[in-house]
Amino acid sequence: MSETLRYLQSESADTGLEIGVLVKYILIDAIKAGASDIHIEPWESTLAVRIRLNGVLTELVHLPLELMEKISGRFKVLANLVTYQTGLPQEGHAPADPELGGVEQRISIFPTTRGEKIVVRIFDPSNRSFDLSVLGLDDDVLAQFIKLLARPSGLILLTGPTGSGKTTAIYSALYHVVQKHGVAISIATVEDPVEFNLPMIAQAQVNLAQEFTYPKALRSLMRQDPQVIMVGEIRDPETAAIAVQAGLTGHLVISTIHSGSTAGVFARLINMDIEPFLLSSSIIGVLGLRLVRKNCTYCSQPYEPEPAILKSVPPEDLPNAQFRKGVGCDQCLGTGFSGRNSITELMSVDQVLRDAVMQKMPTKQLQQVAEQTGMVTMWQRGLRRALAGQTTMEEILRVVAMDEG
Numbered sequence: 001m002s003e004t005l006r007y008l009q010s011e012s013a014d015t016g017l018e019i020g021v022l023v024k025y026i027l028i029d030a031i032k033a034g035a036s037d038i039h040i041e042p043w044e045s046t047l048a049v050r051i052r053l054n055g056v057l058t059e060l061v062h063l064p065l066e067l068m069e070k071i072s073g074r075f076k077v078l079a080n081l082v083t084y085q086t087g088l089p090q091e092g093h094a095p096a097d098p099e100l101g102g103v104e105q106r107i108s109i110f111p112t113t114r115g116e117k118i119v120v121r122i123f124d125p126s127n128r129s130f131d132l133s134v135l136g137l138d139d140d141v142l143a144q145f146i147k148l149l150a151r152p153s154g155l156i157l158l159t160g161p162t163g164s165g166k167t168t169a170i171y172s173a174l175y176h177v178v179q180k181h182g183v184a185i186s187i188a189t190v191e192d193p194v195e196f197n198l199p200m201i202a203q204a205q206v207n208l209a210q211e212f213t214y215p216k217a218l219r220s221l222m223r224q225d226p227q228v229i230m231v232g233e234i235r236d237p238e239t240a241a242i243a244v245q246a247g248l249t250g251h252l253v254i255s256t257i258h259s260g261s262t263a264g265v266f267a268r269l270i271n272m273d274i275e276p277f278l279l280s281s282s283i284i285g286v287l288g289l290r291l292v293r294k295n296c297t298y299c300s301q302p303y304e305p306e307p308a309i310l311k312s313v314p315p316e317d318l319p320n321a322q323f324r325k326g327v328g329c330d331q332c333l334g335t336g337f338s339g340r341n342s343i344t345e346l347m348s349v350d351q352v353l354r355d356a357v358m359q360k361m362p363t364k365q366l367q368q369v370a371e372q373t374g375m376v377t378m379w380q381r382g383l384r385r386a387l388a389g390q391t392t393m394e395e396i397l398r399v400v401a402m403d404e405g
Contacts, residue, residue, distance in 0.1 A: 002025075002029045002060065002061065003025040003028050003029050003032075004022070004025040004026050004029050004049070004060065004061050005061055006025075007021065007022060007025050008022075008061070008063075017067070019067070019070045019071060019073075019074050020074060022063075022067075022071070023071060023074045023075065023078075024099070024100075026038065026040075026049060026060070026061075027100055027103075027105070027120070027122075028100065029051070029060060030051045030060070030120075030122060031100060031101060031103055031122060031124065033051060033053060033333060034053065035051035035052055035053055035122060036052050036053075036055075036121065036122060036163070037051065037052040037119060037120065037121050037122065038050070038051050038052075038060075038118075038119070038120040038122070039051070039052070039057060039117070039118075039119055040071060040075075040117070040118040040119075040120075041112075041117045041118075042065060042068050042112065042114040042115040042116075042117070043114070044114075045065065046062040046063065046064070046065060047062065047063040047064065047065050047067055047068050047071070048062055049061045049062070049063060053333065053335060053337075054291075054293045054335070054337055054338075054339065054340050055163055055291055055293065055340065056293070056335070058333065058335065065115075068115045068116065069086075069115070069116075071118070072086075072109060072115075072116045072118055075094075075107050075109065075118050075120070076090070076092075076107075076109065078092075078094040078105070078107065079091075079092025079093060079094050079105070079107040080092055081107070081109065086111060086116060087111050088111065089108070089109065089110050089111065090108075090109045091106070091107070091108050091109075092106075092107050093105070093106055093107070094106075094107055096125075101124070102124075102125060103122055103123065103124045103125075104122075104123040104124075104125070105120050105121065105122060105123070106120070106121040106123065106193075107119075107120050107121075108120075108121075123195065123196070125196065128168070128196065130168070130171045130172045130174075130175040130196075130198070131172060131175070132145070132146070132172045132173065132175075132176050135165070135168065135169060135172055135342050136340075136341040136342040137342055137344055138344065138376075138381060140376070141287075141344050141346045144285075144346050144348055145173070145285070145287065145346060146176065148284055148285040148348065149173055149176060149177055149252070150180075151252060151284055152227075152250065152252065153247060153248070153249070153250045153251055153252055154247050154252060154253070154282060154283070154284035154285075155243060155244060155246075155247035155253045155254075155255070155282045155283045155284065156173075156252070156253070156254045156255075156283075156284060156285050156286075156287070157234075157254075157255055157256065157257050157265055157283060157285070157286045157287070158170055158254075158255070158256045158257075158286075158287045158288075158289060159256065159257055159258065159259045159261075159262060159264075159265055159286060159287070159288050159289070160288060160289035160290055161258075161290075163291070164289045164290050164291055165289050165290075165291050165340075165342055166256045166289055167195055167256075169287070169289060169342075170230060170254055170255075170256065171195075171196060171198060173254055174187060174189070174198060174201060174228070174230055174254070175198060177228055177252075178198070178199065178200050178201065182200075183200070185227050185228065186202075186224075186225060186226045186227050186228070187200070187201045187202070187226060187227070187228040187229075187230070188201070188202040188203075188204070188221050188224060188226040188228075188229055188230070189201060189202070189203045189204065189229070189230040189231075189232070190204050190206060190214055190217040190218060190221065190229075190230070190231055190232060191203060191204070191205055191206070191230070191232035192205065192206040192214070192232050192233070193205050202224075202226075204217055204221075206232075214231065214232075214233075214235065214236070214238075214239040215236075215238040215239050215242055218231065218239065218242045218243070218246070219242065222242075222246060222251075226251065227251065227252065228251070228252045228253075228254070229243075229246055229251050229252070229253045229254070230253075230254045230255065231243050231253065231254075231255035232255070232256065233255065233256050233257065233258075234255050234256070234257045234269075236272070237272040237273050237274070240269055240272045240274055241272075241274060243255055244269075244274055244278050244279065244282045244283075245278075245282075247282035247283070247284075248278070248281060248282045257269070261288065261363065261367065262286050262287075262288035262345045262347050262367075262370075262378070263286075263347065263363045263364075263366040263367040263370060264363045265283075265286050266279055266283075266357050266363070266366060267362075267363050270360065276357050276358050276359075276360050277358055279357055280349070280353075280354040280355075280357040280358050281354075283349050283357075284348070284349055285346060285347065285348050285349060286346075286347040286349070287344060287345070287346050287347075288344060288345035288346075288347075288378055289342060289343075289344055290342070290343050290344075290378060290382075290399045290400055291340040291341070291342060291343075291399070292340060292341055292343055292382060292385065292391050292395050292396060292399050292400075293335075293337035293338075293339070293340050293391060293395055294337060294338060294339045294340060294341050294390055294391055295324050295325065295326045295336065295337060295338075295389065295390060295391055295392065296326035296328075296329065296331060296332035296335070296336055296337055296338040297338065298329050298331040298332065298338075299326045299327045299328060299329035299331070299332065299336065300324045300325060300326045300327075300336070300389070301324060301325065301326075301327060302322070302323065302324055302389075303323055303324065303325040303392075304323065305323055305392070305393040305394070309393045309394065309397065310393075312393070312397070313383065313387070313393070317383070317387055320387070321387045322387065322388060322389040323386065323387075323389065323392070323393065324389035324390075324392070325392045326338075337391075337395075341385065341390065341391070343378055343381045343382045343385065343396075343399070343400065344378065344381065345375065345376070345377055345378040345381070346375065347370045347375055348375075350373060352369060352372075352373050353366070353369055353370060353373065356369045378400050379396075379400050379401075382396035382399065382400045383396060
């Protein structure tokens with residue numbers, strides 16, 4: 001039983017709940033479960049508390065609706081927000097609490113028609129490893145990625161939806177560069193926000209209120225003579241133009257960009273008015289990332305996917321397939337999954353791909369060119385994991401659309 005439920009059912013609940021204690025138990029339950037986020041949201045008749053486990057929301061407890069204002073008020077106090085303001089969104093940061101194992105919280109309050117929705121992002125420094133070798137990358141992708149990081153200049157882009165592991169991968173890449181070169185290299189970042197402080201790296205956080213934007217920070221940074229620059233995200237044409245220019249003028253630039261697919265990054269940047277010849281000269285690699293849940297080792301057992309799903313598996317792979325699925329147990333909180341693994345698609349930009357970009361080829365054709373020159377698609381890598389029993393076919397289809405392969 002969770003600490004929150006135990007507290008709600010205890011005798012002290014009869015004499016009136018202490019909101020500070022209730023909030024603490026919700027946080028303890030989420031941290032113990034290894035959740036990345038807590039969602040507290042007023043529904044029709046209850047205040048629903050859900051936690052995000054391995055990327056998927058799971059119900060933790062339902063509380064009486066009348067507790068909503070008190071719980072919201074408590075989180076506002078923790079994050080040093082304006083407690084009496086309820087009609088506007090607010091964001092804040094609760095510093096590390098020794099009682100909660102040194103975990104930090106990023107708290108977001110959003111007004112809805114039923115009341116305030118609270119989302120708490122949990123950052124556990126002790127649970128974060130920025131080691132490239134433990135990201136779960138396939139051996140060939142890891143070797144290729146390390147080779148790209150050894151290049152003296154160029155632009156490396158990471159793409160994927162929110163929560164796909166881009167930040168962890170980019171921090172791991174920087175950590176790898178620091179470990180390899182030590183004091184001989186100058187690394188600087190511009191982020192929004194800075195999620196973790198990294199050793200021997202100059203990290204800056206954009207501040208829109210003071211007009212300290214990505215473009216402004218990058219222009220200034222270029223005069224600081226860094227060899228490696230990390231840009232948190234390319235969101236606008238101005239940031240894109242400076243990042244591309246930096247990659248062309250002797251800097252190794254690592255950044256993220258939102259795109260529907262790995263090959264779609266080029267079209268996204270061309271839509272930002274970046275000339276194809278500049279892209280083909282500056283971009284040296286694009287890494288597409290997704291995270292899939294791994295089967296729980298305690299309760300996974302052989303299973304047969306539905307016939308409609310089996311149609312997506314090449315017939316030659318079926319005889320050796322070892323499909324497995326977790327049935328749910330105490331170890332995995334009944335989810336059938338425990339932990340996550342990366343599935344990736346690394347597009348190394350060679351001369352053939354450069355020529356294709358110069359010709360403004362559509363995304364689908366760029367994808368085909370990359371596959372013809374040896375790129376293994378995200379779908380193919382996901383399928384391998386399902387065939388080996390590491391995860392389920394349903395999980396691969398949930399995370400990666402077949403047309404992405």
